[in-house]
Amino acid sequence: MSDPYQAIYEEIIHEHYKKPKYRRILEGLPYAENPSCGDRVRISIQVGDDGHIASAAFDGSGCSISMSSADILAEDLIGKTPEEARAQVERFLAVLRGELDVDELDAYGDAAAFKGIARLPVRVKCAALAWRAALAQLDAIKSKGNKAAAC
Secondary structure: OOOOOHHHHHHHHHHHHHOOOOEOOOOOOOOEEOOOOOOEEEEEEEEOOOOOEEEEEEEEEOOHHHHHHHHHHHHHHOOOOHHHHHHHHHHHHHHHOOOOOHHHHHHOHHHHHHOOHHHOHHHHHHHHHHHHHHHHHHHHHHHOOOOOEEO
8 A cells, every 4th residue: 555645755854864954963972873784873962951852963874764864853852851752752663663553653743754664674773773872862861860961
């Protein structure tokens, strides 16, 4: 069954890959890596004084799926509490693992563009890379008492 929105999703992924809004140089931080293809990404999350994520950024190298996913992730995290961010990241990853229906992504803005990727097992690791790195960041933030963390 063909998705009537597939061309739109591909355009969203392409736009985030070609013109990322949240890509920054993050010196001295370790990378999360996908050993099967060589994609690598690192994520930085900053929590503001109000307890909400004030900024998020990424850098790295890889395919259009992994890099656009990192940009979409960073955009989606800003303004959420770390707990809200964790819930969203876990739901996104559950969709990619096939544990939740792909229509769950409709509530997450541009992340809905990965509905088709969830049906392509070979590309799931690419889409999930930044989101898995974000979980590590959120764990670090929690252990530091909601202070800034970078991974």
